[in-house]
Every structure is written in structure tokens, then in C-alpha cells.
Amino acid sequence: MNCEQVMREEIVEKYLLGKLGDADLEAFERHYFSCDQCFDRLESLREAQDQLARDRLLVSARPRPAHWPWWTAAAAAAAAALLIVLLTMTVPTSERTELARAEPAATRPAPPAVARAPTTPPAAVPERGREPLTESGTRELRLAELARVGPAPYEPVVLRGPAGEARLAFRTAMEHYREGDYAAAAEGLRAALELDPEVAVAAFYLGVSELLAGDPETAILALRRVLASGAAGLEEEARFYLAHAHLARGDAESAETELEAVVRIGQARAEAAARTLAELRRLPPAEASQR
Amino acid sequence: MGAARLRGWLQWGPTEDPMPSAQSTPPEVSLVARIRDGDAAAESELVRAFELRIYTMAVMKTRDPEAARDLAQDALLAVLGALRAGELREPTKLAAFVWGTARNVINDHLRRSSRNTASPLPPELPGRDPSPHQVLEAEERTRLVQRALAALEAKDREILLLTLVDGRTPAEIAALLDLSPQVVRARKSRALKKLIASVRQLSRVSRSTPPEESGA
Numbered sequence: 001m002n003c004e005q006v007m008r009e010e011i012v013e014k015y016l017l018g019k020l021g022d023a024d025l026e027a028f029e030r031h032y033f034s035c036d037q038c039f040d041r042l043e044s045l046r047e048a049q050d051q052l053a054r055d056r057l058l059v060s061a062r063p064r065p066a067h068w069p070w071w072t073a074a075a076a077a078a079a080a081a082l083l084i085v086l087l088t089m090t091v092p093t094s095e096r097t098e099l100a101r102a103e104p105a106a107t108r109p110a111p112p113a114v115a116r117a118p119t120t121p122p123a124a125v126p127e128r129g130r131e132p133l134t135e136s137g138t139r140e141l142r143l144a145e146l147a148r149v150g151p152a153p154y155e156p157v158v159l160r161g162p163a164g165e166a167r168l169a170f171r172t173a174m175e176h177y178r179e180g181d182y183a184a185a186a187e188g189l190r191a192a193l194e195l196d197p198e199v200a201v202a203a204f205y206l207g208v209s210e211l212l213a214g215d216p217e218t219a220i221l222a223l224r225r226v227l228a229s230g231a232a233g234l235e236e237e238a239r240f241y242l243a244h245a246h247l248a249r250g251d252a253e254s255a256e257t258e259l260e261a262v263v264r265i266g267q268a269r270a271e272a273a274a275r276t277l278a279e280l281r282r283l284p285p286a287e288a289s290q291r
Numbered sequence: 292m293g294a295a296r297l298r299g300w301l302q303w304g305p306t307e308d309p310m311p312s313a314q315s316t317p318p319e320v321s322l323v324a325r326i327r328d329g330d331a332a333a334e335s336e337l338v339r340a341f342e343l344r345i346y347t348m349a350v351m352k353t354r355d356p357e358a359a360r361d362l363a364q365d366a367l368l369a370v371l372g373a374l375r376a377g378e379l380r381e382p383t384k385l386a387a388f389v390w391g392t393a394r395n396v397i398n399d400h401l402r403r404s405s406r407n408t409a410s411p412l413p414p415e416l417p418g419r420d421p422s423p424h425q426v427l428e429a430e431e432r433t434r435l436v437q438r439a440l441a442a443l444e445a446k447d448r449e450i451l452l453l454t455l456v457d458g459r460t461p462a463e464i465a466a467l468l469d470l471s472p473q474v475v476r477a478r479k480s481r482a483l484k485k486l487i488a489s490v491r492q493l494s495r496v497s498r499s500t501p502p503e504e505s506g507a
Contacts, residue, residue, distance in 0.1 A: 015351070017458040029394070033344050034386035042347065044490040045483075047436040049455040055440075056452060281434055284441035 147247035166196035200231035439489035
């Protein structure tokens, strides 16, 4: 078999569809082991086949109502890191004591009772025979899907010694957070920050709460504040949620920047960030328009 | 993997039909010689040159990406073992040799699978982790194909979907889309040409002039 035959007889297409006879199959496989050009054609069409099949699944999916049913399976180490930051930021040196965990607290808060709709509505499902979903519709739908994220884990600790006002306000707000009432949590966390603006972990959970309550713009402000504070142990989480806030606003470029940073940090969120990044890079370009 | 079993695969041997040589493959002769001399870098080079081809063939035959990854490793280990032992008599036929060995490994697996015989996991290959260049190439191809598909007219994309995913003939597509079969063939040909031309921006595909596509 040679390249001309491959082209003339649409061998690559037939190979991908399993329509070659045994002799042609063997001949083509031998051929592409030494022909970069035909192998490249095969890989390109195989990739196109995958993407077309995936896009069809995407546009065939029934539009789902907005909700946030997912829970991150974050390791206890991530929660512990957040707790350590909480103590170092909120407990004055004179009050700093050993940590003691509370009786097992849920790391999987109840689903939110109320969730605002995402900023981008899902696109309509096209019917067979009509024009398929536009590239911009597909992109918006995928960005909205990629934006979905579960709450950052939180496990309360029992501290000896009196708690300051800011810490009390924080603790109350986090009770709402654990119950899944993110709007109430956000309000309480804002109050805690007014009492003590230096509490980076409160700013972090404020950002997460605002995002889960459907306000990605405010979430971005809060999470950027966390990054600006340089709080140790919070950078990966803050960037991870910042990426999802950007996705919720449809800003893929900013999301990509944050996801790349999370991958570089290489800790608990790296794998999830890499997966989201790969999905993001498969989206049609923003400049594609309806034909 | 026993020596006797390996020799069984090597009995396939070179055929009377020599494979196209080196314009698009590494210089086989020096590569084989370096591997025989124990050059680890040469072994990594061979792995990178053939792993994706073997994987593609394996996944097309097994429809199982996980199994295909293991089979690619098995096949490459068999190839490297033979090359280290100097058992490839004609180095210019390296590509054919790799293909034949891989085919035998895959067919062996398919026969074993039908008898539900488990096989041990293969040891790690040299150069097994994809290089940053390979990762970038794979990502780049995905991106280029995505863009090329997005740049097609919706009807042309639908034709490609019906062709590549559903396996429909031009006549069937014509009936579905209310076009003539000739128009479907012409549009399909043009869409494929555009797709391949877009993806050929990859720098490594620059060695030979592609044959022109026939058809309107």
C-alpha cells in the first residue's frame, strides 16, 4: 500500500470505521508504521472523530437546572492546612494553644437550599435536520459546566482560651457554610472581616461562599485579597476557586492562567486543575461565530 | 517474556515487500546499532518513534485504551530485547519489524483474553514518560483539530460527524441532509482537506509534499 492508494480509496476513514478487509487492514497498518504523513492523517482524523462524538454528546444532553451537587473529595491535609492558617491569623500569640479537633465534623456540608442560576444559560438542544448548536453556544455551555465546583472543606477546631470577636463571627458564619447556606455565610464572613481585616482565611471562605451563592465578581475580589495577603497554605485553594469564578463569568483566559498556576504548585488540586485545563483548551475559540 | 516466545515472533521475519524507507523515519541503521551497543538514549528514541503507532494499532484492535497501553509496552519490550540481542538481520526494515512484533503481541493478547488468562504487568520502559515535547504535540493537535472543526461550515461539520462517527455513506448522508450524493462527496472531501491542512501546521509534519486529494 502507498500514500496515493490511502488517499484515493479513503483508507483512513474506512480504517477508523472498521470497514477495511483483512488484507487492506494489515497493509495499512504496516504502511503507517513507516509513513509519518499517513500516520499524521490517521491521528488527526481519529482526534476529529473523538471531538465530533464528544460534541454530539454535549449538545444532546438535556439542559439541567442550576445547582451545586458536587462535593470535593479534598484530603484532610488541605483542611488541616486551612485550620493552621486560621489559628495563626486569628489567635494572638498570647492565646495560641495546641489544636484539638472537635468531635468529627462533617466535611461534606448539606447541599445548598438555594443556589442562584449560573451567569450563562445552557444552550438549546438542536433537532436533527436543523442547524446544530453554534460554536459560541457550545462554548458557553461548557464554560458554565466547567465553572461548577463544590465547597472547600472546613473542619472546626476546639481552642482553649477566649475567642476574640472576629473569631466568634467567623465561627458563626462557618456554621452557615457547613449547612450550605452560602449567602448567610458570606454575610457573616464580611462581618468577621470588618472586625479583623487581616483574617485571610475568612476572606478565602468569603470568596468560596460568594462563588457558591452565584456572585463570581465578588468572589474574585475576595480571593484576590487572599492572594495579595500572601497567606501561606491558601494560595493553591484560592487560585483554584479563582479559576472557577473566572469560568462562571465566562473568562476562559483568566481561568486558564489560574489553573496553570495550580498545576505548577502541584499539590492536592493539581490533578483537578489539569483536567479542567485540558477541557478548557478543547473548547472552540471565542471568535467562532454562528454559520 | 521468554526467549523462545520472542523467537517465535521473530519467525515472521522480513517479507519480500520492503517497507518504504527512511524519508519519514529515524535513520534505522544507526539507531539499531546504538541499541545493540546498549545506548539508553537510542532506546528512548525508538520508544518515542513507535509507541504511539503501536498504541493506535492496539486500541483499534482491542477498543480498550488501558489494555492498549500495556500492549504497547509489551511490544516495545519485545522489540528492544530483540534489538539488544542483535536479532534484527536487516536494520533498514526496522519499521516492519516493529509492526510485526506489535501485531503478534496484540494477537497473542486477544487469544489469551478469549481464554481469560491473566498476564503479569510489564516492567517500565525507558523513556516511558511522555516528553514535554510529546505532551505539547498532543495538546497542540487537539487544539488545532478543535479549531479546524470550528472553522468548518456547520453543514460540513455535520457531514464529517455522520461520516466519521456514524459511518454513514454519502448516499445516506445526502438523504438525511437533503443534498445530492455528489455534493456530499465534494463537501466531505473539501472539509477533510481543510482539516488536515490546518493540523499540518505542526512543525514535525514538514518533510514531504502531500499527494493532492481527488474529487471536486
